[in-house]
Amino acid sequence: MSVLSEKEGKIWFNGKFVPWQDANVHVLSHGLHYGTSIFEGVRCYQTDTAPAIFRLADHSKRFFNSAHIMGMSIPYSISELEQAQCEAIRANHLSSAYIRPLAFYGANSLGIAASNNPVHVIVAAWEWGTYLGEEGLEKGIRVKTSSFTRLHVNVNMCRGKIGGNYINSVLAHDEAATDGYDEALLLDHNGLVSEGAGENLFVIQNGKIYTPQLTSVLEGITRDSIMVLANDLGYEVLERSITRDTLYCADEAFFTGTAAEVTPIREVDNRQIGDGKRGPITAQLQRDFFDVVQGKGKRSAEWLTPIRVGS
Ligand code: PPE
DSSP, X not given: OOOGGGOOSEEEETTEEEEGGGOOXXXXXXXXXXXXXXXXXXXXXXXXXXXXXXXXXXXXXXXXXXXXXXXXXXXXXHHHHHHHHHHHHHHTTOSSEXXXXXXXXXXXXXXXXXXXXXXXXXXXXXXXXXXXXXXXXXXXXXXXXXXXXXXXXXXXXXXXXXXXXXXXXXXXXXXXXXXXXSEEEXXXXXXXXXXXXXXXXXXXXXXXXXXXXXXXXXXXHHHHHHHHHHHHTTOOEEEOOOOHHHHHTOSEEEEEETTTEEEEEEEETTEEOTTSSOOHHHHHHHHHHHHHHTTOSTTHHXXXXXXXXXX
């Protein structure tokens, strides 16, 4: 297994590219002790003409919103961050990649008080294949309801992609994986279905598409893309409360996320969903999603930022 920290390449670190293995921080960094970081997950896809970043402006906006929610000020502009992401693709000679922008408090002082620490910002990019397995994309995955409750809106704010929030996801995913499932499904504090450890959820019943409202779930950019693509196909998408037994009885269900893309769910808590395989509407939306990210969809021009290479 290749070790991420030992790769060759370059990482954008506080405004300039440094060799991959030199992108290190002090062990007393505030972000490491308290999870005081914010981040993004962005994908770049190969298209017929050039590599292209999917919904770069929307991810960058969410990055700055996460910082705003944290009360953290980012010492770079949105356009500098966007350029760094494009440059990270070029500098590492990538065509399809996962991009990880991250901002975190450094090591001036420890203690809960965070704001007297410097804010460090990095952008890394590397090849990252299918998140929940190639077979999962095709056949669907097995999901287990977590014993961990999803974040309460007044405990950890869910609109922010904040490092510390992910402890909840790590606990939930590890529990599900240890029990032999592919991913965890979390319920909110009212017992309603919220989202996966790193994915939004969609449910299809009688030709209608449903997804939980944006209370205790991340406002996923793939979620939004799927809602737009579904509308383009003439489907109604409704945001509403979903109970666990509604999900059990769904015709189809799937997860969305930058890493997970569009992953069908074939089983929840050992109950088969629909026919126990990727359903027809899921398959259609998945096709449209992969078309659009690869430059072959109606929305491609709107959603893709091509990276000029070799100039
Ligand atoms: N919910 C959560 C909790 C979440 O982490 C993600 C992204 C989503 C929904 C979907 O959001 P979007 O990517 O904008 O469609 N999860 C990121 C982190 C995955 C990881 O393992 O790290 C991702 O997909 O990049």
